[in-house]
Amino acid sequence: MKNTIKVERAILDLTQEDLANLIQVSRQTINSIEKGRYVPSTLLALKLSKIFKKPINDFFTLEQHD
Amino acid sequence: MIYKNICDWDRKASEKLKNIQLPNQWKSMGYAIMVIALVLILSRKIFDISFLSKTILQNILIVGLLIVSLSKEKIEDELIIKVRAMTYRMAFIFAVFYGLLQPIINYVVDIILGVSDKDSHFTYFQLIIFMLLIQVGFFELFKRKR
Numbered sequence: 462m463k464n465t466i467k468v469e470r471a472i473l474d475l476t477q478e479d480l481a482n483l484i485q486v487s488r489q490t491i492n493s494i495e496k497g498r499y500v501p502s503t504l505l506a507l508k509l510s511k512i513f514k515k516p517i518n519d520f521f522t523l524e525q526h527d
Numbered sequence: 528m529i530y531k532n533i534c535d536w537d538r539k540a541s542e543k544l545k546n547i548q549l550p551n552q553w554k555s556m557g558y559a560i561m562v563i564a565l566v567l568i569l570s571r572k573i574f575d576i577s578f579l580s581k582t583i584l585q586n587i588l589i590v591g592l593l594i595v596s597l598s599k600e601k602i603e604d605e606l607i608i609k610v611r612a613m614t615y616r617m618a619f620i621f622a623v624f625y626g627l628l629q630p631i632i633n634y635v636v637d638i639i640l641g642v643s644d645k646d647s648h649f650t651y652f653q654l655i656i657f658m659l660l661i662q663v664g665f666f667e668l669f670k671r672k673r
Contacts, residue, residue, distance in 0.1 A: 486604035
């Protein structure tokens with residue numbers, strides 16, 4: 462699964478630390494999600510959606526092998 | 528009705544067990560207990576202090592490591608929960624292999640050294656400490672690599 466969280470974060474001018482604080486996770490978790498090493502839960506995805514004010518599909522997209 | 532009550536009690540008990548964890552502050556205490564127990568075990572061996580029971584010291588070491596293992600991180604998020612679950616699974620699988628292989632290794636080493644009367648079994652302490660070390664070790668490693 463691909464994601465554009467880094468771009469969305471840049472649009473809102475948020476650091477990884479800021480975003481992590483907003484959704485109550487660690488900075489390392491945001492880094493892992495951005496790098497595609499970790500696929501977040503629905504709960505976390507919905508929290509991100511609320512912060513970015515966009516539907517989840519806008520920043521998470523399935524790849525062919527998913 | 529009684530069956531429903533039993534089911535409710537069972538569900539509540541398993542929910543409590545599922546979330547069995549200690550606050551983050553306990554982690555340093557666990558490490559302290561572990562270090563103290565290790566120092567006492569070594570002093571017992573070096574200075575031949577007999578009044579300190581080896582079994583009690585080993586149990587204290589296990590308790591220290593268990594406290595470390597059960598302590599939460601400062602930010603206990605879903606990635607940490609996933610890493611923790613993975614390391615418990617690894618510790619369990621590794622312990623099964625340890626249980627299967629250790630007697631064989633002991634037996635082979637005994638043959639090589641020519642010691643035939645030596646007991647090739649291992650103790651509960653060896654197995655538990657192995658599991659805890661695998662869990663705590665891999666958890667710290669994966670936590671840094673996440």
